[in-house]
Amino acid sequence: MNHLDIAYHPRLLDPSGERANRPEDFGLTMVIDKGIGLSSFEECLQLAGQYVDYIKLGFGTTVLYSPELLRKKLLLAKKSGVVLYPGGTLFEIAYHQGVLQNYLDSLAKIGFNYVEISDGTIELVTSERSRMIREITERGFTVITECGKKAGGSHLSVEDLQKTLYSDLEQGASYVIVEGRESGTNVGIYDKQGQIDTEFLTTVEKAIPADIRKRLIWEAPQKKQQIELLRFWGRNVSMGNIQFEDIYNLECLRRGLRFDTFILGHESSAVQAEQITL
Numbered sequence: 001m002n003h004l005d006i007a008y009h010p011r012l013l014d015p016s017g018e019r020a021n022r023p024e025d026f027g028l029t030m031v032i033d034k035g036i037g038l039s040s041f042e043e044c045l046q047l048a049g050q051y052v053d054y055i056k057l058g059f060g061t062t063v064l065y066s067p068e069l070l071r072k073k074l075l076l077a078k079k080s081g082v083v084l085y086p087g088g089t090l091f092e093i094a095y096h097q098g099v100l101q102n103y104l105d106s107l108a109k110i111g112f113n114y115v116e117i118s119d120g121t122i123e124l125v126t127s128e129r130s131r132m133i134r135e136i137t138e139r140g141f142t143v144i145t146e147c148g149k150k151a152g153g154s155h156l157s158v159e160d161l162q163k164t165l166y167s168d169l170e171q172g173a174s175y176v177i178v179e180g181r182e183s184g185t186n187v188g189i190y191d192k193q194g195q196i197d198t199e200f201l202t203t204v205e206k207a208i209p210a211d212i213r214k215r216l217i218w219e220a221p222q223k224k225q226q227i228e229l230l231r232f233w234g235r236n237v238s239m240g241n242i243q244f245e246d247i248y249n250l251e252c253l254r255r256g257l258r259f260d261t262f263i264l265g266h267e268s269s270a271v272q273a274e275q276i277t278l
Contacts, residue, residue, distance in 0.1 A: 088118025148179025
C-alpha cells in the first residue's frame with residue numbers, strides 16, 4: 001500500500017479531542033530561535049510548521065543576521081503560516097541607546113510585522129510602557145509584550161502580572177508573555193530547580209478571568225514545566241521558548257500522544273480517553 005493512502009483515525013491523530021480544531025488564538029506554541037541555520041530552519045518548518053504559531057529570534061540575534069537571511073527566514077515562516085519576530089531584548093537595547101525609531105524603521109524595511117516590547121533588564125515605568133505599545137502599534141506593528149525581569153531570583157507577583165496584562169491589552173498588545181528565560185530556572189514562576197509555583201497559578205486562576213488569561217503565553221523551556229502547565233491549565237495553554245527539537249514532543253504532550261499526558265487530571269480528558277474507539 002502506498003503510504004499516501006493511509007488515513008489515521010481521528011482518535012489517533014488527536015486522542016484528546018481538543019487540539020485538531022482549537023481556536024486560532026488559543027493554545028499557541030512559540031519557538032525560540034537562538035541562531036539556527038537557514039537549511040535547518042526550512043527543514044523544521046516543513047516537518048513541524050503546522051504545530052508552531054510564533055518563532056522568536058532570541059536575545060539580540062536579529063542584528064547579527066544579514067538582511068537577506070532575515071528576509072529568507074521571514075518568507076519561509078510566512079509560507080508555513082508562522083510569525084517570525086525579534087525578541088524583546090533588542091527593543092530594550094534600542095530604547096536604552098536612544099535609537100528606537102531607527103530600529104523600527106529597519107524592522108519595517110526588512111519586512112517584520114511583529115515587535116516584542118519588554119523591560120526585563122531596563123526600567124520602563126507604566127506610562128512609558130503604555131506609550132511604547134500605542135506608538136509602535138500605530139506604526140502598523142502587532143505588539144507582543146513580556147512581563148517579568150530577567151535577573152536570577154526575580155519573581156513576579158500576581159498583582160504585577162494582573163496589572164501589566166490588563167494595561168498592555170488595553171493599550172493594544174495582542175499577547176503578554178510571562179518571563180521564564182531560555183533556561184526556565186530561578187526566574188518568573190520557576191524556582192532554582194525549575195519547579196513551577198503552583199500556588200501562583202492558582203491565585204492567577206482566581207484573579208484573572210479565563211477570557212483574559214488566554215492572552216498569556218507562559219515561557220516553558222523544560223519538558224517538566226510544559227507538563228505541569230498542561231496539567232494545570234489544560235491542553236490549550238499557550239507556551240513559549242520551546243526548542244526546535246521539542247516541537248513534536250510538545251504537540252504530543254498536548255494531544256495525549258505521550259504517557260505523561262495521555263490522561264490529564266480533569267474529567268473531560270478522562271471521559272475522552274475512555275471513549276476512544278478504533
